[in-house]
Amino acid sequence: MPALETTFVPAGGDRAMAYRLSLANTSGEALAGFRLCFSGPGQIAPTAKAEGGTIGRIFSTFVELLPPQGFILAPGATWTVTLHDLGWAFQHWTDGARGAYLVLADGSTLALATAATKFAGRNTPPKRGAEPFPVPAAPPAPIAVIPWPNAVSVSSLAGAPAGLALITEGREAEAAAEAFARLTDDLFAVEGIVRPEEEGGRPVHLHCREGFGAEAYEIAFAPASVAVSASTRTGLLYGLVTLGQIWRGAHHFPSAYGFPREGTIGDAPAMAWRGLLLDTARQFYASAEIRKLLSVLAWNKVNRFHWHLSDDEAWRIEIDAYPALAAIGAWRGHGLAIPPLLGTGPERSGGYYSKAAVRDIVAHAAGFGIEIVPEIDVPGHSHALQQAIPELRDPQEKGGYQSVQGFPDNCLNPAREKTYEVLEAIFREVIDLFPFRTIHIGADEVPLAAWSGSPEALERLRAIGGPAMAEAHARRLNAVSQSHLAEDIEGSGAAALQAIFLKRIQTFLAAEGCVTGGWQEAAHGNAFDRETTYLCGWRDGEVSATLAGEGYRIVVTPGQAYYLDMAMSPDWAEPGASWAGSSTPEATYAFDPVAGWSASQKERLLGVQACIWSEAMKERAVFDRLVFPRLSAVAETGWTLPGRKSWSRFKAAAGLMPVLYGSSGH
Template structure:
């Protein structure tokens, strides 16, 4: 077992914003706080920050560079004595820093013999701003007199309670129908997963209040009705989903009255009737940039169920990693699941020199899928393609056109990261992967990404240019070839509509969707999948991430839409523009109250609303190295999106929501 380095060198970093007098810069100071001097080293660091391809360094030189990984070389012959420091200033970054999580999050020294030494990093400071970095969920204390007498999120659409009392000791679930029994067992597991010692579910001999179940065929699948008397509660529903959500409502009411009896009561007379306003109420999680173990996924699914969310969009791969076991291609996880010094994928986004990462075995996925379905959640796996495929190509390099020359770069700084639509080998590999994936996920909805293909993609591939000439003409192919080695997207994703890249991507999407449709699957894609208008709208849906107007326009063109705009529903966006807040800000900032108030269909026509499938929050994991940052960014904004997807707008209330938001579970409860 390695011994922890208690005297590691320290890296302190400062972001220097641009002024009229000087451009933006990033200053890094390495201080030798160890036990011996060192020389002949290279400083390697990574974080969400990206050093630009045209960047220069003052006080050193820039060596290897890939996306968020950068290697810095000190001046020749530099000896770093004990207590001494070396400062290097980088001029030229792909985008300006906005928050403390943007800078270097991990670093190490690399020596000529290949050995490494950990470097301790401190949060990046901004010149002139020394506010302490914020972590952990903001407290949401329960007020003495909350606006509503019971604690429920999302709020039901009909509440008529005439009498309240104290919380019973717990709930005794008396199910006889098979659907009700399934719901009670699922709820019991949910309560134990989230609140193990509270005893929400307990037998009658421990004082549990009887809960009875009645099948009502006239109710919709997720609808339910709760009737309260002094001696019992009855739940009406047509099946397991409705009974389960009724129990979640009942469990939330019980917890509010149990933990805060001065503020909330437990109904002893009255009725709650409820059903969701939207059928798709989802959460997307990127596990490629950061790996989350199976235990974390299982608890997250329990939190989704407690929020009555019913879709989990699992982003299983990206440029930075591949996370799902595929029997036909073991190299995908042997190579693509791991990052570290000397590996095919270097440390990224703050990981260190050591081998780090992981993947989900098929056995683990089957267990997770079973749990999700018990909780009323369907899982949609995503294999992002044809772009965002750096890790896949590191594992299967024969996917590249062997005659391809030159380079193009993605907005995230990866070179030549797109699967080639002109190669037959591409489809053999993709269809094999998808076939294994379909067998794992019974919902039979597969998301294929289709976002952020660079404008210059495939411009150096003879095979791709020949295909482009076939489908769009010689002039189009010649124009596309001129984009070779042209840096097009240093500061933002390319708009590729009408380009050779869009035409080639359309070839890929049409064929992949045809394969999925033949397997009885619905195809999901980000909104860029609409390029070329080639996908079958009756067998697909799109995730609209740019803004509400863009989603409305696509709905007007006949696409079925899940609305997840970055400015409100991307939970990696910071709460505010303040430096001490964690997260990103490229799409703006959104406080929990702003996320709660956001209208995902503002300005939509009735015809456009008819194409609305629902809403989805999205977690992109670049800033999530610190799990306390995860908690701060995700909660309670996740619950805010959940309420938008469930509750009629006229029944929403920020004051009521805020009063009981602190009762909702979080993933880590990290300080």
Template structure:
């Protein structure tokens, strides 16, 4: 690992787990390597770790805290002399540190005159664990002898090939008709973006093997076949997406035979017939915690298509940021898209004191949606409401009940972060926002979040308590009011089922769904959207994130379910429990083999399986300020998820997958060292 940019100030952080005789210790040591003493300063740090507001702090004090942004002050009159150090230790965190990326990854010093000084930060060290810190994708080596003769991920339904043909230089695509021409053009765009110098698509004059694209009616919408002959290949399908998937399979076979001729071949004859096991094969990407520019999104979509994934769940808003342009409310991006010292949103999750962030303007969104469509990917935008709205409320503070008092706190440590369901202004703003969103996303699936509303939400709002009295009676309102100023959400999202918060959220969601249905849209939500059973099941779907058992129960109640349990399909979770691995740990950990072999419908009844839409991995971005960490956490697990979505369970094989996965592209091209 490398230290951050040069500075006269250095920060080292150390983690000591709790023992029987001593509480946990998160120690931060600031060293002044300049020639000048420093006084009247505050040390500002951010990273996934959250110092608990009630923590005992030794050597200083916690003077401000918003989620993972903490300001620590030394004792009054303290002077940090040149070449001296100051250590402050917090004995209380919102969750114990498990991996090196949990600790502070950005710091700066704020001076009394309002200026800031940069601080170089080293990765957090854990007591007793000095293993080299890992980053970069784990690339499985391609073996000399593989279980199969061709390289294809995800593996097809039926492979009946024989013989060994000379490996083509590339493919000369012969397309007739609009669907075939569109598939050929998209495949050319895809391989040019992922493997630009390999010339996978090239004319016959440059050695391209003729590949004919043929439309046929006896295929499903994503199905295809490939027939091999001595002098040409024929790819058949009913529609553009099937033809594109056939070409992707062909391209993977070519690359395998070209790069590893001792292991893989290009067949002389035979046929491959293929179609996906599941209709929903998705990936979620959180762009609120860390921003990804359109160039990154574009390449990510290409990688999704190369894995035959077909749903992109774009998480565009959260407490930490708002990332999509809304003409009616420019402050959403003017304020909500940026973080920095002195701004309404402070540095969070590793962003520094300078103004940083970004958002997608409407032209960029349209370009992303159009590209995704060409690649066979439907885009589902998420505007996360009524919780996770801290950034939105900083931009539009008039949405708050003006008489609201006290606090409630979310699981991530954001106070009073929920849109008020009792205010008519809430619906006026949201309907305007959603109308602009709907216009940009033709798939007509709009995800509204509905997750992790704190159990104390709106307990200090007279308007909300009055509405709760109407809905559930005065006793329910009185009980809810008693949750005011009570800190919950320390070690996991509150279970709000049956609470006053759940009653108010249910009313909110029912109204939002009616609005979306009036615009011809299906409403998506995380599993908490089922509280109260008020949303119309025929016009909605849920993402089940807690466990397969919870998802099965919701399917049994009639909800269409996309399975994405955090323990396995959340790709921000670390690959192993080792401190040297990056990532989070609140849901556990999941190595690629565990994810690959996981059964998303284990124990489901046939009736429950009728509501099983498919699978989705979720990329939450909290630990991913380092793009090498992104590559390590996402690859090859995204390909393992893709094979679960495409390949029938009885045809899956971990040994085969492991032999082929090393040929799959990764986003930033950062591979693990050693």
């Protein structure tokens, strides 16, 4: 099989940065009339130039390279192409090509072995797998719990019992016990945490009684038994999770941690919203992976799963009214409506979640006290949706504009009635699947020039903003931004058009009894009713404070600290993205989501949320490295009172927390 090696060459002296690709023909036959196609998280600017070949096509992260006319790559020979004027400097090994293939002269394809991109002059191997966090011989706390409880009063410790025998009275206690048994079986099946008394299980009595908050609990330890009390099944489950964590610490590290003989733990969350977003559009995760991730969230007492189901790169949920969404929008590959992107190969790849799978996942989450928030990202980030339903476009629209991710004309048109007809049908089916009745509609990263070539949109803009605004917006046509950050559209024609779109969608969802979520850009145009919506502040902590001051309910999720796709350090060997910088687990843990907030702003705080954007996570070992233990760090910020937090105590126990794929770092 031919192989592709790639190297990023940084700028230095009089040398400009470059990206070098070397195709080695390790087969026994000469190659002629071929094209080299590759993709990865890193975009190549449309203005890039090639040395040693020519650029055939650039589409978002997909790049096609052509050898010189008449070129023949003999067996054992290497063809090298160097790309200049990239537009931005690669920062990490995952920025480069993660998948590549040849299109041969007869139109067939040949997948290439693709090595991790190297940094010229360095030979540090790329890092994969979760960073080890060894348990110290003398940890700062006598028991292992993450997130740390509000009140711990333990008078004496002993070794861990063989396991925990759950004794229940009443339906809520039985449901909590069943959920905990499923949870421990999902995460630690062979450990036998739950076991009957005849197998050595210590009796754990579950009491459902009034007087606790919705997720609060109390644990009372005695030498021969334990009692867990709460007012809800979720509270009882969280008490059992704490008990299970204590047991695992004492069981696996008996010289470091103990199991209480006597004492109490009283606990309740600091914040109501403790969330995690998973982007399943950029990379697809099977239902089994989602279920296991939900179990990991439950072990961290995370109670919101923000499920990013659509984006430019793919559509991931079955919709009966529009079967083309799954048939076309869920798949990428050579010759398909959506080309290979972000390291996927020429083969048809991807997938979507059937309604049956969604219902199963929703029920699985509910058993662990987790509510699911689906996101259908509109009006931007809609390339896949438009590929499946092309009649959403203004037939007279002339292009174009480009999103920050390199997708042309990717926004649903606010001036077309067909837009609302389709979206209302989609949202009705989505609402039916998610009983939490909180629907996130994105509203982020609409380009400044969006709809500047649409006569329908310009006519609507003229009606709402006047001729001057419409004419100014029309002049933005074909103005392609070179920025690698989302453009600020405040006060523009794009913002005015987006506002009428958001107002209509939010009004529709409110009439359906739903809360509408959006990213911070949804505040443009003041279209949202603040009492039936919430916003996610992602740029930085300050923007969340500002929006809270304007009366919006806020979930704090800044890229600098809570975007788990950001690399853990600036080192090339680390995987991940870099546009928001880097964040070590300690920095993520230390981040204060409400630093500088006033008392009135804090009243609008819902909570915190980590985000897993999946561009760089084709390899699941990269997922493990980026997500753990930073997920637990955000979870503890959401649960534990600030004065009770301790990095040294957290770090000592972090290695006991589950890792989704179980890959260890090196």
